[in-house]
Amino acid sequence: MTSEPLRVAVVGAGYWGPNLIRNFNSSPLWTLVAVVDRDTDRARHVIRGVQGVQLFASLGDLLDSDIVDAVAIATPAATHEALALQALTAGVHVVVEKPLAHDPRAGERMVALAKKRGLVLMTDHTYCYTPAVRRMREFIEGGELGEVLFVDSVRINLGLVQPDVDVFWDLAPHDLSILDYILPGGMAPVSVAAHGADPLGAGKACVGYLTLPLPGGAMANVHVNWLSPTKIRQMVVAGTRRTIVWDDLNPQQRLSIYDRGVDLLQQSVDSVDRRAATVSYRLGDMWAPALPEAEALGAMVEEFAASIRERRASVTDGASGLRVLSVLAAAQDSLARGGASVALPQRSQETTV
Template structure:
């Protein structure tokens, strides 16, 4: 299989996409488009064999392009994706998929009608740590899951178009959707803003069936950079610390058993404290793994797990957090 790639947007993420697509033996970056002259000059210097243009249509309508990779501001995702799909291209979209769930669903429907694949670039799903966590959960090593608790905090960077939940929690929503393979029943969110109209500290709570709960803390006003998540099960508990260089995942043989005396609420807690295990995790570049996965899906016809529907599901939850914020944290049902 030989795939020609067209990249729209050569700002921060576009060069990373170009490098990783070119590293894949099945791919070749053939065209690059960007509105900025300086970025076009950089693209031409780094990829002299590419056709570099200021017009995205030179990619979305080009006969020699198989995959259109979109790395532009969110407001442009929908129009670019629809144009690419209308012209028979598979599409790679930097997260989030679009500006609204309505636009996201239209991308889903267009891709299905054209029998094309759309992948949403939730790169965190392809880190070695998240892949290992998925294996651990699917193998049942944690047992019945109780909760997911995440903190994603740092000082800045303040955004001018989205709040802290949309900026930071998007990663975690994609991760939990991948790990669990199901969607929440209700979404609640609270937060506060201190410098502009967008909240800079936010807390999101998702309720699932069988009493599973997920909680996310997103913060632009933290003196420390924190990237830590906990997943608790009735057999073992897992801690994922992205800031750890070596032992990113630790599995704790800890838990609690309720010894009942027969009558309701009369038992006592028997706490279990055992060993701690850190599984071996290979240090591979997530974006490289994601490109390989996309190519394999195109070759085999398998629908990727980070497809347009997954992007739509994340968008639905983000929109529900906005509704809940306006309701002072009251839960919003997902439909």
């Protein structure tokens, strides 16, 4: 492979496609050579002012032209598998907008083909490339938090009620991908319990709660909501030593580190075999680390290029996408069973290349 910029095409010029087009076009690591969309008028409007970009009405026509090294797929989740398999079969690297696919079995087929062909399959878990989430991972990996005790994540706002998916499939992939990225060894809940409500009568859950017991006794809770008049994007990760609070809507202080918590000093058994514990409350300092201002998608396209050139899996590879899909599928099963806890099967976490 030469040191020349890699050639990429964006498939889908709808909601997310223009963001990918802008970031690939501005990156020195990439040459944006094409945009694929059945609505060529829409695609032509999106690339207005961008020189040298060809338009194609189908992915097949693009692949027949043999002008790309990679494609970025930004289409509805139900189309991801067919498009990704088509590109991988043609020997082209693929990054897919979240979620990886519409169900775990489709994702497994995508991962298997990428591995067989020696190609990069990457999931665009955009939040994992934000400076705040990257710093969260550094703190946890470095042992600054100690052992993780609980995670509480809230992602609520007013709209948009999606026509094809419920609130879990729309919003929860962001929180689940962050958990998979920051937790040591990736996200590995032992079970999932999902509770959802449809107070509007929209035919799908518009308000939802996920409960995920984690190995070692920790617990993660995710709240997603399309009906809240206020917008909140916040995650609390508490450890035995410190706690991180991430507030994505506070640009002046996205991360806050608290040296506060509860310590179990001793535990004993009294004469009637009842356990007694002595606890101590830490009331230490709080500080906010400085974070660079950088667009997450810019970092994502850099990682995509690096994983291709270095012939390695990306940090949000197909296996990461599969772990998120497995939780979403279990959540759907739990919803259908009235919120019952659903055990998660052990899935392979092998990398894609």
